[in-house]
Amino acid sequence: MGEKRFMKGNEAIAEAAVRAGCRFFAGYPITPQNEIPEYLSWRLPEVGGVFVQGESEISSVNMVYGAAAMGTRAMTSSSGPGISLKAEGISYLAAAMLPAVIVNISRGGPGLGSIQPAQSDYLQATKALGHGGFHAMVFAPYSAQEAVDVLYEAWDYAERDRNPVFVLMDGCLGNIMEEVELPPMKELDEPPEWSLSRRNGRDWQGNITPIYTEPILEGLNAMAGEMYKSWEDDVKVEEYMLDDAEYVIVAYGIAARVSKEAVDTLRARGVKIGLLRPITLFPFPKSNLRNLDYSRVKGIIDIEMTLPAQMREDIELQVMERCPVYEYGRSGGVLLDDDGVLEAIEGFIEGGENNG
Amino acid sequence: MKKSFVFSGSGGQGIMSAGITLANTAIEMGLHATYLPEYGPEQRGGSAKCTVVVDDGAVVSPLPKQCDTLICMNELAYAKFIGDLKPGGMLVANANRIANPYERSDIKVIAVPVDDVALALGDPRTANIILLGILAGATGVISRMFLAEALKRKFGKKLAVLEMNIKALDKGIELAEDK
CATH class of the missing domain: 3.40.50.920 (Rossmann fold)
Incomplete structure (x- = not known):
């Protein structure tokens, strides 16, 4: 049986991420998601992970790119305005075929909007998380418990697809405290074969890169299209x-x-x-x-x-x-x-x- | 039986802490609860509000429009939320800071000069624990025993603080019984 706790949605996300094997987090503060980085700032070092409060959203998402390239389960979180700043990095993650988890605890928009909860980022999350016409799977849990369940599986999808996974939850659910049952710590295999940590010196089988020549990029775009179609089997409702x-x-x-x-x-x-x-x-x-x-x-x-x-x-x-x-x-x-x-x-x- | 509580006042009055303690205590009693805080960008002095929903089964919606019990620690909170109390509901009002909590005739009102009572006990910070005592005495949703246990978990290492808070809890229960 799992372990029961009375937790904030944001804290439940953070703890579930750690138990799912997340060992790197970089982010920049914004309400109403601050409990995620606050929690991970002490929790990640406990399990040998690394927490970085970046100097900006852009640096943070790019640090996640670096950690993901090494095969580390990596995450960043923010709220609407910060997600917009991270859009470039999320697009680069998709281009470089890197698994990572991005969490948006959403608030009123557009612009700086309001710090109070709102579900105003549906279109951004589902249609265009960044430039270039890519998609990520978007999960929308409706309780602290479901957030735990989603985070626990998120990297499994991300690594299966070599594509970022997005979690969209509003500030209400981020800040609500309710009972959750936590799953055990996942035992992780070696980092994925394609990751830099598995490569020996210059003996590389191709680069991890967000830039390609024309015919290769067209082929990758078409492959991505096939992957999006295959997600029909992953619908949760x-x-x-x-x-x-x-x-x-x-x-x-x-x-x-x-x-x-x-x-x-x-x-x-x-x-x-x-x-x-x-x-x-x-x-x-x-x-x-x-x-x-x-x-x-x-x-x-x-x-x-x-x-x-x-x-x-x-x-x-x-x-x-x-x-x-x-x-x-x-x-x-x-x-x-x-x-x-x-x-x-x-x-x-x-x-x-x-x-x- | 679903019961909703709104705690309201200003930052620094222990509003959020009282709400969390209520929710936590309900869960320890085998019930289910959600706690939802709402506050502005301010820390101290700004408006503070939290909603606690307690139910026998898992709480479905944590966003009731109207609450069964409203706790108001100041005039601003009273003016803002008194309309959200259900007819037949209960208002617990801080008489030190609310001039007239008796405007509505369709509710039960427990008005206590919480600031004065807390000062007389020896620590103004116990005001929110007095409120919890009043809730235990007046609503029966939570029990003294489980509240005292919650306080022990919170202040267990600081015996003098724990003792002060238990005194505040019992004072609240006593005040509720007097009303």
Whole structure:
């Protein structure tokens, strides 16, 4: 059995990273993710790892590039504005085919935005983490426990694909304290064969580089495309009370917590409603949404803690106008709450019934 | 049975610490709890708020709009959050800093001059522990025994501090029983 603790989401991420084998972290402070570097600053040295508070976000992500090139399980974390600064480095990681984990504990945006929680970075995370048209798998845990589970596996995906893995969680979940059960320390194999630490002097089988000549780069782009397609098998999604649902909420992260409460409340009143919760935002659970029984489903409700809704386009591509798509959210650091979400859903249902 | 608590006041009044202790104590009692802090860029003197949700099963949403119990340590917090208390809910107000906590007639009010009581005990920093005592005495969600255990874990190595905090806890329980 694992070890139970009452922990902040941010601390749970940090401890799970250590137990997953992370031995290098570099980052630069920003609210609301500061507990991650604070925790790792004392925890990593305990296990023989290295913690660096970089002089900037850009230096930090590039130190992660260096550590990953050596085959070390490496991580950086930030919040929206800092992730934008790291965009160049994340793109370089993808180009150099280096595994690393990047965590975004998101806050209100755009710009410096607000230090309060928001889910305003969905589009950045899923469509363009940097220049050059690459993708990373994007995980969106909805509790401290799920954050632990995601971090524990994150490097396994990253090393399988030789590609960075991205974790998107808002400031609410970063700062919430709840019970978590921690897994044991992973015993790690040798660093991967391609890593610099396995190479002997000048006897190299090709470089680790973010720059290529034309035909090689085209080939790598095409290979990356095939890899993204293969991620369809890695989709993680929770389907809650969907079997007979006439209304389906689609929500991730903190919005899914509040939405699930609304489902419970409305089910107790006899409303046939359920929740489809993407745990991977990329790959998006397309087929789960596409294959709902639209002869029964009367409406899809997109709930996000950002305005306007950012996931809506991904939802609409699967719904294909077979039923209305509604959206509700709060934004800019103003939090969703149980009553607001419940009232919004009741309004959509009432409006839908009147029009139908 | 799901119960929500909002602790509010200003940075330095022990608001966050009281919330964490409540959540921790509930978990020790075999319940489930979430603790969510909200604060601005300030450290001391700025507004401080935290929400604790306690439930028999795992807590689904940690973001209730309305709370069952509201703890206000100053006027600003009272003005801001009194509307978020459920009808029939309970307000615990610091009478030293809130001029009139009796504006709503549909709630139960426990108004205690917490600052004065803490000073009389000998340490103004025990104000938040007095609040926890009041909660233990008035709501029954958490017990004195488990709270005392939590204080022992926190202050176990500083016996004089522990003793002072246990005194504050019992004073709070006594005050709740008087009301």
